[in-house]
Amino acid sequence: MNETGRVKIFDTTLRDGEQAPGINLNREEKLRIAGQLAKMKVDVIEAGFPAASPGDFDAVKQVADAVKGPVIAGLARTRREDIRAAAEAVKGASRGRIHTFIATSPIHMEYKLKMTPDQVVNEVREAVTYARSLIDDVEFSAEDASRSDVPFLAEVFRTAADCGAMTLNIPDTVGYAVPEEFYAFVKAIIEATNRPHVTWSVHCHDDLGMAAANSLAAVRAGARQVECTVNGLGERAGNASLEEVVMSLRTRKDSYGCETGLDTTRLWGVSSLVSRMTGFPVPPNKAVVGANAFAHEAGIHQHGVLSNRATYEIMNPEDVGAGGSRLVLGKHSGKHAFRQRVEEMGFSLPEEKLADAMAIFKDLCDRKEIVTSDDLEAMINSEILAAAESRKIALRTFLVQVGEGHGTATITLDDDGREATDAAAGNGPVDAAYRAISRIVGFEPELEDYSIRSVTEDTDAIGEARVVLGMGGIQVTGRGASTDVIEASIRAYIDGINRLFRMAALKGVRLYGKNAG
Ligand code: KIV
Ligand code: ZN
Numbered sequence: 001m002n003e004t005g006r007v008k009i010f011d012t013t014l015r016d017g018e019q020a021p022g023i024n025l026n027r028e029e030k031l032r033i034a035g036q037l038a039k040m041k042v043d044v045i046e047a048g049f050p051a052a053s054p055g056d057f058d059a060v061k062q063v064a065d066a067v068k069g070p071v072i073a074g075l076a077r078t079r080r081e082d083i084r085a086a087a088e089a090v091k092g093a094s095r096g097r098i099h100t101f102i103a104t105s106p107i108h109m110e111y112k113l114k115m116t117p118d119q120v121v122n123e124v125r126e127a128v129t130y131a132r133s134l135i136d137d138v139e140f141s142a143e144d145a146s147r148s149d150v151p152f153l154a155e156v157f158r159t160a161a162d163c164g165a166m167t168l169n170i171p172d173t174v175g176y177a178v179p180e181e182f183y184a185f186v187k188a189i190i191e192a193t194n195r196p197h198v199t200w201s202v203h204c205h206d207d208l209g210m211a212a213a214n215s216l217a218a219v220r221a222g223a224r225q226v227e228c229t230v231n232g233l234g235e236r237a238g239n240a241s242l243e244e245v246v247m248s249l250r251t252r253k254d255s256y257g258c259e260t261g262l263d264t265t266r267l268w269g270v271s272s273l274v275s276r277m278t279g280f281p282v283p284p285n286k287a288v289v290g291a292n293a294f295a296h297e298a299g300i301h302q303h304g305v306l307s308n309r310a311t312y313e314i315m316n317p318e319d320v321g322a323g324g325s326r327l328v329l330g331k332h333s334g335k336h337a338f339r340q341r342v343e344e345m346g347f348s349l350p351e352e353k354l355a356d357a358m359a360i361f362k363d364l365c366d367r368k369e370i371v372t373s374d375d376l377e378a379m380i381n382s383e384i385l386a387a388a389e390s391r392k393i394a395l396r397t398f399l400v401q402v403g404e405g406h407g408t409a410t411i412t413l414d415d416d417g418r419e420a421t422d423a424a425a426g427n428g429p430v431d432a433a434y435r436a437i438s439r440i441v442g443f444e445p446e447l448e449d450y451s452i453r454s455v456t457e458d459t460d461a462i463g464e465a466r467v468v469l470g471m472g473g474i475q476v477t478g479r480g481a482s483t484d485v486i487e488a489s490i491r492a493y494i495d496g497i498n499r500l501f502r503m504a505a506l507k508g509v510r511l512y513g514k515n516a517g
Contacts, residue, residue: 005258007249008043008225010201011242013274014063015046015075017233022280029277030059031066033230036273038069040266042242043225046099049075050089051082057089065092071137073097078127087134098131101141101169104148104156117152124159132164139167141203146172146185154192161195167225168198172214175207175237179217186221201225204240206232211240216248219258230274231282231289243267243288243320251315268321288320295326299334302327306336329376331365345377347499348475349384350507357384390505391416393441395494400429400486409433411490413440430489437493443511445471445500452485465492469500472509476500 014030017023025033030047037045047063048056064072072093074086078100090096102113102123109115115123124140131138140160142153157168170186177185182204190200202218202225204211215226232241246260246267253259271289275282284291294317296302304311305327317323327337338358342349349357360383364371396412396419407429412421422439426432430450438444449468464481465488478496482488504511 004224006224007219007258007260008199008201009242009246009260009262010044010046010073010203010225010227011037011042011070011229012046012203012227012239013037013229013231013233013242014059015048016203016227016235016239017229017231017274017278018048019235020233020238020278020280023233023278025059025277027055027059027062031062033270033274033277034063034067034072036266036270037230038067039263040270041261041263042070043261044071044073044097046073046075046227048089050085051076051079057085060086060089061092064090064096068094071095071097073099073139076100076127076131078102078123080127080130083127083131083134087131090135095137096135097137097139097167098135099139099141099169100127100131101143101171102127103143103173104153105144106149107147108144121156121159124156125163128160128163128165137167138165139169139201140165141169141171141201143171144173145170145189146177146182147174150185150188150192153189154194157189157193158195161193161198166198167201168193168195169201169203169225169227170218170223171203171227172205172211173203175205175211177204177214178208178210179213182214183217183221186218186223190222199224201227203227205235206237206239206241209237211238212244212248215240215245216256219249219256224258231271231280231286233274233278233280241287243271247288247315247320250319264319265321288315289322292328293317293320294322295328296337297328297330298332299337302337303334306340329361329371331362341376342380345380345477347380347385348503349380353384353506360384385502385506390498390501391441392498392501393437393494395490398433398487398490400433402429407432409436411436411440413437413494415440429486433486433490434493437490437497441497441511443471443513445469445497445511448475450489452488463488465489467492467496469493469496471500471511472504474500474503474507474509476503 018025034045047060050057050060060074072090074089076082076086076098086098128138128140142156200223202215202223204214226245228240228242228245230242232238246262249256249258249260268289282289296305301312329341357380394414396414399410401408408425409432410423420440422436424432424435426435448470452463452465454463462481462483463485467478469476476496476499478492480488480491480495
């Protein structure tokens with residue numbers, strides 16, 4: 001990829017995003033978000049508007065002092081005091097930037113600024129010259145550029161470039177642009193300004209839901225910096241969403257011929273962090289980072305994804321840091337996804353039982369808004385497996401002793417209402433306990449997998465053990481939880497054996513001996 005194909009990502013979550021009504025990030029929150037943005041390798045972090053308040057000044061300063069990697073920018077109107085505050089706030093950054101702006105549209109100049117176009121040009125000249133006397137890296141934005149006249153805007157941009165601004169930003173401040181028109185507009189401005197050494201930037205708002213599309217149209221027209229925010233936060237309807245712009249450039253590199261320097265696997269984590277810190281939830285259907293972005297419920301889609309996920313997914317969930325594709329079971333689901341989920345839960349039902357389970361499940365979906373995995377498991381246990389007459393064991397007591405490199409265990413079970421005790425030695429206490437249980441039940445399944453993890457974080461952490469047992473062509477998963485890891489392991493084994501009993505009864509398989517069927 002040559003130099004011209006590299007698009008810089010200018011993140012303004014902490015400035016424009018924070019301007020969204022209802023968002024107020026404190027210094028610590030800004031620092032945490034900025035740290036994650038830096039790890040994700042955004043090119044520029046606009047940390048705030050230092051002249052807006054002492055708190056904003058302080059937050060920009062903290063980010064500039066602490067967060068290394070990206071350029072740290074501070075926003076400033078063309079006023080000298082704003083520019084001074086921005087310069088002061090970003091002073092500690094290894095690479096600081098002053099981002100100064102003034103409006104250039106007829107309506108803003110007349111009603112907001114009460115300035116003539118000539119006065120605006122003079123203001124730009126003075127502001128950029130002053131900013132450049134304080135710092136090397138100056139960006140100039142023409143607010144409401146998309147509603148400004150091309151020849152006038154080009155004159156403003158030429159002035160800014162000639163006074164030393166190296167980045168020229170074309171904002172669609174009010175989200176009025178449409179992609180085809182914005183493409184032509186950006187191209188016309190770049191040509192009319194005729195300053196090939198500058199980096200062209202865009203900053204699009206989402207009032208008509210086209211901020212990302214307009215930003216991408218501008219990239220096609222020659223923009224090489226896109227200003228955007230995590231989760232599309234920002235004034236009114238927000239800004240172009242960072243994750244949408246970045247993943248569009250990546251997924252459709254064949255079309256745009258451009259790339260960013262971002263570590264996209266961090267998108268999901270940064271999006272959740274920003275959502276938590278701002279209190280603005282991510283809608284489930286949000287592109288790229290919504291909970292449903294890689295979830296499939298319709299049976300036809302699920303079948304397609306199970307055969308080859310590219311049938312319905314244009315991005316790999318892992319590439320954006322999402323856990324993986326999720327097949328959501330609901331009334332639209334088909335039998336392939338249903339079977340996969342049931343197998344993931346450790347059941348391997350014969351075809352006719354699977355069909356029975358699916359019929360009961362669909363009926364449940366009609367009656368209950370959300371059917372969880374727990375509902376599904378309870379349903380299979382009570383409606384399908386309980387019908388199969390099978391032996392059942394339960395733990396009564398256990399006693400283990402641990403020696404160096406070995407262990408012994410004495411286990412007492414309730415075996416179909418009858419008490420049964422046996423003891424065994426093994427490589428460790430868990431191995432010994434499993435052998436003792438096997439002696440009582442009369443067979444020893446293959447332990448195909450064993451894991452234990454902590455499910456709570458306190459000192460009394462609950463451990464959850466998981467075993468995968470195989471026997472007679474049946475594979476089951478057993479789980480057990482306890483604050484004692486040995487007890488959790490014993491319970492998981494007993495759970496697995498009970499599942500083996502039920503599955504064997506369903507399938508008419510006899511369990512006996514070691515790994516026999
Ligand atoms: O929307 C806008 O025009 C802005 C500028 C300050 C870049 O946020
Ligand atoms: Zn904006």
